[in-house]
Amino acid sequence: MDLQTLLQVLDSGVRLGTPLLLACLAGLFSERAGVFDIGLEGKMLLAAFFAGAVAFLTGSAWLGLLAGIAGSMSLALVHGLASITFRGNQLISGVAINFLASGLTVLIGQNWFHLGGRTPPLKGAARFESITLPGADALAGVPVLGPIYHDLISGHTVLVYIAFAAVPLTWWVLFRTRFGLRLRAVGENPAAVDTAGVSVVRLRFTAVLLAGVLCGIAGAYLATSAPSAGFGKEMTAGKGFIALAALIFAKWRPWTALGATMLFGLLEAVSIRFQNIGVGLFVVPVQFMQALPYILTVVILAGFVGKATPPRAGGEAYVKER
Amino acid sequence: MQRLPVWADVVLIPVMSLIAAFLFSALVILYIGENPWEALKLMVDGALGSAYGWGYTLYYATNFMFTGLAVSVAFRASLFNIGGEGQAMLGGLGVAVVALALPWPHWTLALPAAMLGAVVFGAAWAAIPAWLQARRGSHIVITTMMFNFIGAAVLNYVLVNVLRPPTSMDPATARFPAGAHLPTLHELPLIGGIFDRNTPANISLFIALAACVAVWALLFRTRLGYEIRAFGKSESAAVYAGISPFRITMYVMLISGGLSGMMAINNVMGEAERLVLNAVEGAGFIGIAVALMGRNHPFGVFLAALLFGFLYQGGAELGLWTSIPIELRIVVQALVILFTGALDNMMRMLVERAFATARRRAA
Numbered sequence: 001m002d003l004q005t006l007l008q009v010l011d012s013g014v015r016l017g018t019p020l021l022l023a024c025l026a027g028l029f030s031e032r033a034g035v036f037d038i039g040l041e042g043k044m045l046l047a048a049f050f051a052g053a054v055a056f057l058t059g060s061a062w063l064g065l066l067a068g069i070a071g072s073m074s075l076a077l078v079h080g081l082a083s084i085t086f087r088g089n090q091l092i093s094g095v096a097i098n099f100l101a102s103g104l105t106v107l108i109g110q111n112w113f114h115l116g117g118r119t120p121p122l123k124g125a126a127r128f129e130s131i132t133l134p135g136a137d138a139l140a141g142v143p144v145l146g147p148i149y150h151d152l153i154s155g156h157t158v159l160v161y162i163a164f165a166a167v168p169l170t171w172w173v174l175f176r177t178r179f180g181l182r183l184r185a186v187g188e189n190p191a192a193v194d195t196a197g198v199s200v201v202r203l204r205f206t207a208v209l210l211a212g213v214l215c216g217i218a219g220a221y222l223a224t225s226a227p228s229a230g231f232g233k234e235m236t237a238g239k240g241f242i243a244l245a246a247l248i249f250a251k252w253r254p255w256t257a258l259g260a261t262m263l264f265g266l267l268e269a270v271s272i273r274f275q276n277i278g279v280g281l282f283v284v285p286v287q288f289m290q291a292l293p294y295i296l297t298v299v300i301l302a303g304f305v306g307k308a309t310p311p312r313a314g315g316e317a318y319v320k321e322r
Numbered sequence: 323m324q325r326l327p328v329w330a331d332v333v334l335i336p337v338m339s340l341i342a343a344f345l346f347s348a349l350v351i352l353y354i355g356e357n358p359w360e361a362l363k364l365m366v367d368g369a370l371g372s373a374y375g376w377g378y379t380l381y382y383a384t385n386f387m388f389t390g391l392a393v394s395v396a397f398r399a400s401l402f403n404i405g406g407e408g409q410a411m412l413g414g415l416g417v418a419v420v421a422l423a424l425p426w427p428h429w430t431l432a433l434p435a436a437m438l439g440a441v442v443f444g445a446a447w448a449a450i451p452a453w454l455q456a457r458r459g460s461h462i463v464i465t466t467m468m469f470n471f472i473g474a475a476v477l478n479y480v481l482v483n484v485l486r487p488p489t490s491m492d493p494a495t496a497r498f499p500a501g502a503h504l505p506t507l508h509e510l511p512l513i514g515g516i517f518d519r520n521t522p523a524n525i526s527l528f529i530a531l532a533a534c535v536a537v538w539a540l541l542f543r544t545r546l547g548y549e550i551r552a553f554g555k556s557e558s559a560a561v562y563a564g565i566s567p568f569r570i571t572m573y574v575m576l577i578s579g580g581l582s583g584m585m586a587i588n589n590v591m592g593e594a595e596r597l598v599l600n601a602v603e604g605a606g607f608i609g610i611a612v613a614l615m616g617r618n619h620p621f622g623v624f625l626a627a628l629l630f631g632f633l634y635q636g637g638a639e640l641g642l643w644t645s646i647p648i649e650l651r652i653v654v655q656a657l658v659i660l661f662t663g664a665l666d667n668m669m670r671m672l673v674e675r676a677f678a679t680a681r682r683r684a685a
């Protein structure tokens with residue numbers, strides 16, 4: 001494999017990994033605060049729809065992004081209401097949110113555009129175009145480093161750079177601020193946080209809504225970030241679940257989340273590009289490559305290779321002592 | 323907080339949740355410019371108004387009884403088996419392997435063998451997450467969810483590379499032999515006349531009904547059922563009483579996976595008579611809604627499965643005759659899961675408050 005092909009595969013891995021990264025960080029905030037979130041998929045899907053639809057109607061990708069975030073946050077609010085306020089089962093709430101998004105996007109989409117759930121194709125300012133970083137064209141001639149800078153690092157849309165910037169930001173918020181300390185504490189031992197006079201409900205709602213924002217960006221990326229041009233029915237296609245898998249694979253940490261999502265993005269890129277891969281004596285079927293993120297996650301969860309320990313209070317509603 | 327009367331818990335709250343789900347669905351229908359009342363009438367007419375309609379309603383209900391029971395049994399042990407979809411897929415594979423293995427002379431021989439295939443494959447697919455939960459502490463919701471995707475990949479691989487007839491491009495198995503054909507309800511003596519020739523409802527319906535009774539007997543009339551329920555109420559108390567968490571987790575998930583797998587005798591053997599890629603069509607997930615709606619009781623599951631069968635057939639009719647897309651069914655399903663599952667406490671609080679007020683008035 002020459003450098004050109006390698007860079008193409010890596011580049012496509014970054015593109016495919018970006019929505020996973022954003023959704024994974026969304027899950028990170030929520031689950032670190034003790035609220036399981038299997039509704040990442042649904043929030044992304046609804047966000048992708050509203051981003052695509054509003055970007056088309058207004059002609060502005062940025063307004064689309066805002067609409068996507070708003071759509072995702074509305075579902076996050078439902079999740080918060082069900083799992084924090086009414087102390088319902090967080091997993092069941094997540095399942096409901098996924099189906100709600102799956103059905104509503106088609107119903108509203110068909111009603112607005114009559115295209116079977118799709119939005120019309122986006123052109124010009126209605127979608128995020130790729131950015132050429134300064135000097136990328138000038139340096140393209142430099143051997144090895146030039147193409148890496150030009151093809152791999154430069155030439156993505158602004159949302160990709162936002163996603164990458166979100167990693168150190170998430171790390172800083174979680175591990176270097178008072179809010180982050182409290183957020184992690186509320187996921188481990190909410191009673192202690194409550195005793196310290198900090199509101200468990202408010203902290204968890206903040207975390208769940210932050211997850212809504214990040215899922216909103218992830219969804220907007222899917223629908224409005226070039227080369228994508230509009231929303232398509234069920235366009236998340238399980239990405240929310242891969243992001244969830246990546247979150248576990250990354251053991252609920254931001255930097256490892258970057259690694260895990262890029263790895264899973266790369267796996268997808270490889271399976272798209274090469275289909276069945278011959279490894280000497282036998283052929284690795286494309287289906288195996290597609291299932292690999294899930295298999296890896298199960299292996300990690302089983303603790304055969306390192307142990308993934310979720311936040312201790314995850315999944316439990318907090319009931320104040322009376 | 324005082325205890326609610328049993329009828330309020332078992333009937334009133336689910337019915338209120340259902341009404342809430344329907345009200346929100348009505349708002350959605352209003353929003354897209356259709357009349358909810360007309361839509362409901364069309365659904366009732368389409369799903370129950372003709373032999374054709376309720377043939378389909380019963381066919382869907384049969385699927386949902388199996389998957390609903392599967393989720394319920396696991397819920398009773400406080401295990402959330404979200405992997406019904408994958409287990410039903412693998413159950414389909416089990417049915418296909420059995421049906422294609424021999425030139426079956428008659429369905430009375432083929433059906434028990436296919437049921438065994440479905441149960442073994444479905445249970446096997448649930449066994450791995452169960453073992454991982456019981457022995458390695460992996461969260462069963464996540465592992466069963468992952469196994470849905472892995473199952474889809476396995477099925478895809480097997481259909482494309484192994485079971486697909488060499489002359490076909492379609493990722494599906496060959497047609498099952500004629501001897502493996504299950505009688506449809508129309509073909510049955512005595513009651514056959516009231517069913518339409520063109521509906522897929524078949525003899526699996528009776529197996530599903532028998533499964534409801536069997537699960538009821540298991541849960542409420544056997545020692546294992548008692549242990550399952552005790553384990554579900556309090557794991558630590560169950561351990562103190564000498565109940566092994568490993569044993570219960572394994573048994574429950576094997577039963578649950580087997581029930582999900584059994585769905586395949588209806589959709590794969592009874593309807594399609596070959597295994598296609600997307601045979602399950604989300605029925606595994608509807609099992610969650612059915613179990614929640616049916617309060618994890620086999621009789622409740624039976625009623626909820628009929629309701630969802632109605633919803634599925636009625637929703638298909640809406641998609642055909644109105645501008646309401648067929649996906650309305652998914653919205654209703656989501657709302658039912660939301661209100662009966664996640665927002666159950668909200669309804670409970672409302673009802674408890676109403677009862678408290680009523681009691682104060684009476685006093």
